[in-house]
Amino acid sequence: MASTAPFASPDQARRRNRRVGLIGLAVALAMLGMGFAAVPLYRIFCQVTGYGGTTQRVDAATAGAVKAIAHPISIRFDANVERGMPWQFKPLQTTHTIAIGQRDMALFYAKNTSDKVIVGTASFNVEPEQAAPYFNKIQCFCFTSQTLQPGEAVKMPVLYYVDPAILKDKDNKDVEQITLSYTFHVTEIRDPAPGAKTLDRGGVER
Structure with a gap:
């Protein structure tokens, strides 16, 4: 029908x-x-x-109360920039071997290779994912805008430790290395001020 x-x-x-x-x-x-x-x-x-793949943030007083344990763990550092971002970005040391609970500092190097002022913001990730809640950052450049003038280079520190509680977590009993990875994203591009001189963060004219 x-x-x-x-x-x-x-x-x-x-x-x-x-x-x-x-x-x-x-x-x-x-x-x-x-x-x-x-x-x-x-x-x-x-x-x-504290979603998986992210780290915890603590203050210096909290970190100071943590005692290191004679149990070594390797920390690997990885650095990336989004496609088309005219920066060099890398860790100055690829891996650190530390005692769990020990505070340590990693340094990252960034350089603006363009003739523009570039403002960038870093996101981060931790692998393996289940170890992320035990990776504590005391000081970090992530999620803070970083402005580099044309040709400017800087060193950026990350102060961190691994919580000894990781040793009591059965999901992490076989973890021998944790990777902390950063990716910088462009948030602003602009022309430098007329006559501006490029300085590194130590105040040395370049």
């Missing part, structure tokens, strides 16, 4: 198509906005929840 459902009139079809188009535009704009907000949203979420 033939269907008796009414066909949409041309006006109804145009209104429906317009509505679908507006919905699609709204979704696209929302996704674009979320892309720009991804780093700060990630920062808030991870700092509040």
Whole structure:
């Protein structure tokens, strides 16, 4: 039996198509906005929840109360920049072997290789994921905007330790190395001020 459902009139079809188009535009704009907000949203979420793959943040007083244990663990450092970012970025030492609970400092090197002022923000990740809650950062450059003038180079420290409680976690009993990985993202590009001189962070003119 033939269907008796009414066909949409041309006006109804145009209104429906317009509505679908507006919905699609709204979704696209929302996704674009979320892309720009991804780093700060990630920062808030991870700092509040300690989500897997992220580290914990502690103050110096808390870190000072932790006693090192004669149990070594290797810490590997990894550095990346997003595609097209004109920076050199690398750890000055690829691995450290420390005692669990021991405070240690890692240094990262960054250089702006362009003729523009580049502002960047770093996100981070920890592997294996289950070790992340035990990796504690006392001082870090992550999620703090870093501004480099054309040709400027800096050294950026990370002060950290591994919580001895990791030894009581059965999911981490076989972990011999933890990798701390950073990726810098461009947040602003601008021309240098007229006549500006490039200084490194030690105040030496370059």
